[in-house]
Amino acid sequence: MLNKYPLWKNLLVIIVIAVAALYALPNLYGEEPAVQISASRNAELTPATLDTVRSTLQQENISAKSVALENNQILVRLKSDKDQLAAKDAIIDSLGDSYIVALNLAPATPSWLESIGASPMKLGLDLRGGVHFLMEVDMNEALEKIQNGMTDSLRSQFREERIRYTDISVDGRDIELTLRTVEDAQQARSFLDNRFQGYTLKNNDADSKQVILHMTxxxxxxxxDYAISQNITIMRNRVNELGVAEPLIQRQGANRIVVELPGIQDTARAKEILGATATLEFRMVDTDNSVRDAINGRVPYGSQLLPMRDGPPQLLKDDIILTGDHIVNASVGYDEYNRPQVNISLDGVGGNKMSLATKDNVGKPMATVFIEYEATGTRDAEGNMQFKKNAEVINVATIQSRLSSQFRITGVGAQEAQNLALLLRAGALIAPIQIVEERTVGPSLGQENIDRGTQAIVWGFILVVLFMMAYYRKFGMVANLALFANVILIIGVMSMIPGATLTLPGMAGIVLTVGMAVDANVLIFERIREEIRAKRSPQQAIHHGYDSAFSTIADANVTTLIAALILFAVGNGPVKGFAITLAIGIVTSMFTAIVGTRAVINAVWGGKKIKKLSV
Incomplete structure (x- = not known):
């Protein structure tokens, strides 16, 4: 009886390890500091922009390895971190606010590897670092949104209760209601008393027509707290859209959010998407009044004059049909003329609002208003950042029929359509945010700890290798070869998985799987020794040793794999980092310890008659 693998099995082992080694290879080249430049909505990257960047670097005596325009962005590769920071400041001064300039770490992978999609494994903030954003939430806008929602509710309920009023307005934490008569005011007080949780009546003058509802x-x-928690939720949605693994998103202080993105490659896009405050409003166009009169300063009551992106100003009614809050899905498509459009899906409430608003307005124009918030750089008395609201009309379309929860908007560019769809899918921010701090962060546990941890792993690996060689002799060398192949497989698979990030806990998972791979070979070799002691021939000992050890190895590894999958499903952050490397390591270690070592042993000893095994 001889032990031989069919040709296809030997080829399978060789191909799997060769492919893994090929995709693990970029990790040897490392990364280099870079500056990434992307165009904002109103700008465009052109060869002229590229020339401007090159001349700016030349004027500042900053030597760049390369400056290239590719994938709608300019990537400047530099020699040192010092040059990187200097280049960023110089480029910002040269290009102005029309471009997004961000620090980055660009892979130094050769072009021939990039051509097959090979890239280095992404490292977490605790190993290599990443991007850190500190964002400040506009609490004044959050308060205004809640108060405006309250006034809309009051108007509706007053109509139902037949309480007559002349004005309902917001003044900070107060909602001021002016009633038509004293009797209406008394009815309003009676209606409002203890009805709305979190609000109290501020004045109870029986002879006054004014009622003030005060927020406690x-x-x-x-x-x-709601503004912060909702914005954190939306930030997580946006990060998920970006495909970032193991992000850290948490509250800091009263009105700030920390976002850390480990191993992210496209930092400029992350900054653009996370910092964006865009949302949409849908309003009817005011066709009863003159746009020319409004341009000359005579804007009618109940309407608003807004600029249009590619056209003359539009006069719109103040009443908002719908906001981006009711959008549940948005995707990019193209019309019959190959122009980009954003396909919108609304929730049930939004669909009903759109249906009611368009039912009696068929044949009339409706405008899509694009709204962004821009930080002014000033703060109020409480220290909150002040924001300016910028609104422009991006599309005016005639309502052809009654709309419901599905419709589309046009008038946007291809890249803006992509970004707008992403933002609308992730959700509109409850309140605008401003990035007040942006930096790339180094290892959180310190470079010294990382070096010591790496040394511990290397020395542990060496000791295992020496033990296997000394105790199992030639078979131990085969196990060491499988151990080395297992590490290559883990690194190769981690490099191939989009968004996978290696963290310190992930390294612990790799070390654990190395031990488990050796454990599998120990079981196999001990079974082979038992078979030899039972007077079986070397070839029979090899065959029965692998077969009898397989069930034990499979049981141990499958149960550990189940535990790893549970950790990945319910854990977060470092726990997921540990779970993913553990799961990958279990699969690869079973392959190398069972299939890989047997392929080598069959090739060396299995095809000939031997009297003694070196095990």
Whole structure:
């Protein structure tokens, strides 16, 4: 009886390890500091922009390895971190606010490897670093949104209760209601008393036509907490859209959010998407009044004059049909003329609002308003960042029929359509945010700890190799070869998985799987020794040793794999980092310890008659 693998099995082992080694190869080249430049909505990257960047670097005596325009961005590769920071400041001064300039780490992978999609494994903030954003939430806008929602509710309920009013307005934490008569005011007080949790009646003058509804401190705190928590949720959605693995998104202080993106490659796009405050409003066009009169300063009550992106200003009614809050899905498509469009899907409430608004307005124009918030650089008395609201009409379309929860908007460029669809899918921010700090961060545990940890792994690996060689002799060398192949497989698979990030806990998972791979070979070799002691021939000992050890190895590894999958499903951050490397390592170690070592042993000893095994 001889032990031989068919040709296809030997080829399978060789091909799998060769492919893994090929995709693990970029990790040897490392990364280099870079500056990444992307165009904002109103700008465009052209060869002229590229020339401007090159001349700016030349004027500042900054030597760049390369400056290239590719994939709608300019990537400047530099020699040192010092040059990287200097280049970023110089480029920002040269290009102005029309471009997004961000620090990055660009892979130094050769072009021939990039051509087959090979890239280095991404490292977490605790190993290589990443991008850190500190964002400040506009609490004034959050409060205004809640108060405006409250006024809309009051108007509706007053109509139902037949309470007549002349004006309902917001003044900070107060909602001021002016009633038509004293009797209406008394009816309003009776209706409002203890009806709305978090609000109290501020004045109870029986002879006054004015009623003030005041937001309590508890309600104010809840409003701010809600703005922070909702913005964190939306940030997570946006990060998921970017495909970043193991992000850290958490609250800091009263009105700030920290976002850390480990191993991210496209930092400029991350900055653009995370910092964006874009949302949409849908309003009817005011066709009853003159746009010319509004341009000359005579804007009618109940309407607003807004600029249009590619056309004359538009006069719109103040009443908002719908906001981006009701959008549940958005995707990019193209019309019959190959122009980009954003296909919108609304939730049930939004669909009903759109249906009611368009039912009686068929044949009339409706405008899509694009809204962004821009930080002014000033703060109010409470220290909150002040924001300016910028609104422009991007599309005016005639309502052809009654709309529901599915429709589309046009008038946007291809890249803007992509970004707008992403933002609308992720959700509109409850309140605008401003990036107040941006930096690339180094290893959180310190370079010294990382070096020591790496040394511990290397020395542990060496000791295992020496032990296997000393105890199992030639078979131990085969196990060491499989161990080395296992590490290559893990690195190769981690490099091939999009978004996978290696962290320190992930390294612990690799070390654990190395031990498990050796354990599998120990079981096999001990079974072979038992078979030899039972007077079986060397070839029979090899055959029965592998067959009898397989079930034990499979049981141990499958149960560990189940535990790893559970950790990945319910864990987060470092726990997921540990779980993913553990799961990959279990699969690869079973392949190398069972299939790989047997292929080598069959090739060396299995095809000939031997009297003694070196095991």
């Amino acid at each position: 401190e508890q309600k104010l705190k809840e409003t701010r």
